[in-house]
Amino acid sequence: MKFAVLVYEGPYNHEASDSAYNFINAALEKGHECRGIFFYHDGVYNVTKLMEPPQDDRHIANRWSELGAKGIDIVVCIAAAKRRGIVDDVLVDNVRISGLGQLTMMAIEADKMVVFGD
């Protein structure tokens, strides 16, 4: 099955982004495909390279970047990002800023879109 994933919540404060990450890895392991990951609302905070979590904890932004390096399209909503001060310069590698049209394409092209967040 071809999944797309939509993440609504920021990192650390909420389990949504951890759950999304675990879901994608489990889906890929089972041979499913990931059409893309889209960050919306406070989810845009997931992929800033400004975050410096304690060394003995997970580094959420780097995890997404590693997933992006595997060829998964990771998109941050430009409107939500601009509102929250997230610009290209602060993004980790393998992630891009684009519009809601990208979310639309994911919703249309994926068999199922799975949403994480309240």
Next chain:
Amino acid sequence: MSDDIKKIMFTVRKAPHGSIYVYEGLEVKLIMAAYDADISVVFMDDGVNALRAGQDTKELGIKGFEATYGVLVDYEIEKVYVDRKSMEDRGMTEADLLVIGEDEDTEEDIRPTIIDADEIAKMMAEQHNIMPF
């Protein structure tokens, strides 16, 4: 589920103000309407408050979006439904619903369609994707 046109339903279950979910959700609907997809929107739970006519956000100090809901039909978002029980639970009647457009022929106001939960469940079962806001 093999149709070419994807059926995508938006659900609005949160209160319209106090968080940005409903507002940013509206932005998604307006963009997505421009694409080739079968879009529907269902308001339920506290989300029905987003359809109350006469919202005034001045004292909250935030930009309101009732005016944008007023042109949903112009954006070709015509399948707009509201859960009857959620409305009743919150003391709303049909007369409280805002206008989402105007009928091209009769120039009559178009309001969201009030439906029951079992009809919503049936529609949900037919969707390819459901996006909650």
